Amino acid sequence: MRVGLVINPVAGMGGSVGLKGTDGPDAVSQALSLGAVPLAESRVVRALRMLNSLRDSIEWIAPKGPMGGDALAAANQTTVKLITELEPSAEATQHSAQAMVDDGVDLIVFAGGDGTARDIASVVGWKIPVLGVPCGVKMHSGVFAITPEAAGRLLANLVKAAPRATEYRHAEIMDIDEAALRNGHLNARLYGYVNVPHMRRLIQNAKATPQVQDETLLDMLGHEVAGELQPDVTYLVGPGTTAKRPLDALGLPSELLGLDVLRDGEILASDATSAQALTVAGEGPLHIICGVTGGQGFVFGRGNQQIGPEAIDRCWPDCVTILASAEKLAALAPPELVVDTGDPALDSRLRGYTRVRTAPRRSMMMRLI
Amino acid sequence: MRKDSELREFHAAAWDEPVVMELGRSGARGQIFPAPEAEVTKTVGNAASLIPDGMARNDAPELPELTEFEVQRHYLHLSQQVLGMMGISLFGTCTMKYNSKMVEQLINRPELAETHPLQHPDALQGTMQIIYDLDLMLRSLSGMQRFVFQAGGGADAAYTMAAVARAYWQERGELDTRDEVITSVQAHPCNPATSAAAGFKVISLPLEENGYPSLQALKAAVSERTALLMINNPDDMGIYNPEIKEWVKAVKEIGGLCFYDHANFNGVMGKLSARELGFDACMFMLHKTFGGPKGGGGPAVGAFGCSDELVPYLPAPVIAKDGERYFPDFDRPKSCGKIREFWGNVPIVVRAYAWVRAMGAQGIDLASDISVVTNNYMDKKLGEIRGLEKSHPDFPKWRMEMTRWGLGPMQQDTGVGTVAAANRMADFGIDPWWMSHEPWVVPEPFTPEAGELWSKEDIDQWVAAVQRISDEAYSEPETVLNAPHNQPIARVKGDWMEDPDQWAMTWRAYVRKHLDAAPGSGAGTVDAIVADPENRG
Structure with missing residues (x-):
């Protein structure tokens, strides 16, 4: 197995000194002047220790120095290819990721937070699966293992397991505007999706039956929702792979990260703003189709601000269709969904319980706060 | 004398037993019957002629040929290689009970x-x-x-x-x-x-x-x-x-x-x-x-x-x-x-x-009391073991007859999760525990249920096994992660069960997919799988 490793050496340094992140050179020097110490490398070494018995099974490719090579050497890993050492930066991360894509690696392991994840995703896209060693202050994206050790174990299992035991699933790349966060505003955006490896549980148990894959169920759900669409109704289809399933089912193009406006089988606006969508809809009936962000359970206000409070107010509750896999909902602890529409009065009207559709003819009743 | 809470050591029989289709030799028979008397044959004809043409098969079935004694020995060996459902099987959600032989x-x-x-x-x-x-x-x-x-x-x-x-x-x-x-x-x-x-x-x-x-x-x-x-x-x-x-x-x-x-x-x-x-x-x-x-x-x-x-x-x-x-x-x-x-x-x-x-109304009433008391006794003891966590830990009241537990902390600390721990249970002659129905609302779940059958000594044995696994997880996790060690076969190749090109529900399918596919190589034969040292306990 050939694996790329990219470390953002300054990731996570902001946390210990009270900064919200280290995006950009100014924040890095501010963190250093406040006494922050680099910790990404030691966390990567922790992950790599889980691979001790598999040393010869992985061919590593990494940048020289602090962006990867040093950690591999510290963990006694065999490195087959080193990329030229670069001054750590977003561009350097992207450059390294591109070199790994060109090399045809099987997987890219990176260490950092949401900013690093964005840099990697912008280059890699769907091409190669990605796994994050959690090092950042902000980690809203779904690419991170719970701990460095967990990342190492997952990697060890990937090396050992039969390929059939590994599934890949879509993970959201989210990031927060750090400057706004330092001023007390939480403003998260959905930047894209990558494939992450996921170990299927191989439970050999009397009662365990093979599960229909989430992907298949969501695909079927997309067809079900597509079949329910009514004439003359304007549908605002929010960002995200799940929300777009009905459009996929209809064979319509969609803007993964944007708001699509659909009426009578036609996309009337793509990557629209809230105002544009409402203009297209006019006074006619309106209906929202949206997803749920993984990990945090946001229905409105993270990654789909384009929908806007006015449209939500018009549609809630009868003309909002929320789609999410049962597994995504089960992973929410506590089991609740969150809204932050930007309009506190609307937020309080939304609170209570709402249905989330999880598969054809299946739904879950979720608490909304 | 052994204390009740002391964990008893165990090792299963390992017979290196071939499957029955690979046993025996041509001509071996369980019983050899005398030829029918001439008068019988004369009256009813020979046996083959009694089967209507439309029902008679063209080829003889491929059956193993063994003596009666060899058949008995084979199935005795197989029975010795399983836990026999008579161990301490606290298989939650299933309420395992002894089945009275008198009623059988x-x-x-x-x-x-x-x-x-x-x-x-x-x-x-x-x-x-x-x-x-x-x-x-x-x-x-x-x-x-x-x-x-x-x-x-x-x-x-x-x-x-x-x-x-x-x-x-x-x-x-x-x-x-x-x-x-x-x-x-x-x-x-x-x-x-x-x-x-x-x-x-x-x-x-x-x-x-x-x-x-x-x-x-x-x-x-x-x-x-x-x-x-x-x-x-x-x-x-x-x-x-x-x-x-x-x-x-x-x-x-x-x-x-x-x-x-x-x-x-x-x-x-x-x-x-x-x-x-x-x-x-x-x-x-x-x-x-x-x-x-x-x-x-x-x-x-x-x-x-x-x-x-x-x-x-x-x-x-x-x-x-x-x-x-x-x-x-x-x-x-x-x-x-x-x-x-x-x-x-x-x-x-x-x-x-x-x-x-047999139970009567009073017996049934008492049995539910015992089930709940036993579970709470077990909960108390499990709660003292490192790496375990109970579902809804802040819920203040007693649990009923079972409790959803999890190895989430242990898995994060040591990599030992519920599948590995369940495999290790078998090393003590204890049935691997029941984990959880889907979805897993508690990470790395297991769900013991003692019911009214098992004695305090049995419960203590079971908890002692969990304690041992926790100790091992934190000191020598590989022991748990590579379990079982005391069973005839350590690991079944699980990926086969999910691969239509590999799985075989019948001997015929097995021959077609594995033996015919790799003639003479020996790889993938039953012998090769069972005898592979990495698969042995």
Whole structure:
């Protein structure tokens, strides 16, 4: 197995000194002047220790120095290819990721937070699966293992397991505007999706039956929702792979990260703003189709601000269709969904319980706060 | 002398036993019969000529050829390589009970074993009396009006409920609008599955902070479309939902039906009545709670009982009594139809009847007390072991007959999760534990349930094994991660089971996919798999 490793050496340094992140050179020097110490490398070494018995099974490719090579050497890993050492930066991360894509690696392991994840995703896209060693202050994206050790174990299992035991699933790349966060505003955006490896549980148990894959169920759900669409109704289809399933089912193009406006089988606006969508809809009936962000359970206000409070107010509750896999909902602890529409009065009207559709003819009743 | 809490060491027999198709030699026979006398042959012809041409096969079957002694030895070896379901099997959600050998003798008697439901009813009066009387006993445990035993298991009984509800709403002309079933994510997965199979839409409620779904969530889900509520109480968390009467009320107010899935009956048996709580129907697992065996996926019986109002919709026949005579009543025009052939698995009904008669009302009441006390004793001891966590740890009350535990902290600290730990349990001669139904609401779950069978010494042994696994996880995790070590085969190649090109349900398929595919290489043969040192304990 050939694996790329990219470390953002300054990731996570902001946390210990009270900064919200280290995006950009100014924040890095501010963190250093406040006494922050680099910790990404030691966390990567922790992950790599889980691979001790598999040393010869992985061919590593990494940048020289602090962006990867040093950690591999510290963990006694065999490195087959080193990329030229670069001054750590977003561009350097992207450059390294591109070199790994060109090399045809099987997987890219990176260490950092949401900013690093964005840099990697912008280059890699769907091409190669990605796994994050959690090092950042902000980690809203779904690419991170719970701990460095967990990342190492997952990697060890990937090396050992039969390929059939590994599934890949879509993970959201989210990031927060750090400057706004330092001023007390939480403003998260959905930047894209990558494939992450996921170990299927191989439970050999009397009662365990093979599960229909989430992907298949969501695909079927997309067809079900597509079949329910009514004439003359304007549908605002929010960002995200799940929300777009009905459009996929209809064979319509969609803007993964944007708001699509659909009426009578036609996309009337793509990557629209809230105002544009409402203009297209006019006074006619309106209906929202949206997803749920993984990990945090946001229905409105993270990654789909384009929908806007006015449209939500018009549609809630009868003309909002929320789609999410049962597994995504089960992973929410506590089991609740969150809204932050930007309009506190609307937020309080939304609170209570709402249905989330999880598969054809299946739904879950979720608490909304 | 050994202390009770001291973990006993164990090693399974490892016979390196080939499969039966690879044993024996050409010409070996179990019995050699004398040739028929000439007069017999003359009268009836030879045996082959008695088989009609259309029924005779062209090729002889490929059967193994062994002596009777070799066959016995082979199956003795195989039996020695399994745990035999006589270990300490705290297999939660399944309520494992000892199956009395006396009752096994009874159900094998010809009065039962050699009868058939198509016999004349006059020749089945005793069997029908037992079925009828067990119906009466279950009525007194539930307050329901009538039980049927057709369903071949718990899921089949849940399906019976869905079919009865469908017939009920159909008769009222409301089936088109009453099309939703409400259940919880921790109700047995057969509840949503069977409702969906019967054509209903399913709304699931998540568990909230108290360990059960909230009344508010239920009320938000209930509407004029609600056909049926299907719920367990307690469910596998072992937490009793104290608001259950209000749940039933909320559903009944809009005319919906309420079904109490008694899969987790052991902690409440004798203590409550489904009908008094307002439920319209309930289900008991005769192969679990009522002492029937439950190995090998059956036979089993899900006893389905319901109120007066639903009795007309029950699957036919029901065993009825006319004066002194019992008869199978097929004349049920509103019946939902057949759920399963004939009357269900009658031998299990007889075992359950024997169990109830042996326990008596007081015994059943005491058994539920013991189940709950034992579980809480076990909870206390498990709570002292590093790396374990209980579901809903802040829930202040005692658990019922089982508790959902997890190895989340241990998995994060050491990499040892519930699958590895379950494998390691087998090294102590203890059946690997039951983990959890899907979805896993607690990471790395396991769900022990002691019931009334196991002694304090058994429980202590079981907990001592968990303690050992925790100690190993934190000091030598590889021991657990590579378990089992004391079993004849360490690991089955699990990926084969998911690969149509590899799996083989029959010897013929095995020969085709593995032996013919790699002639002469030896790789992939049974020998190669079993003898591979990496696969050996």
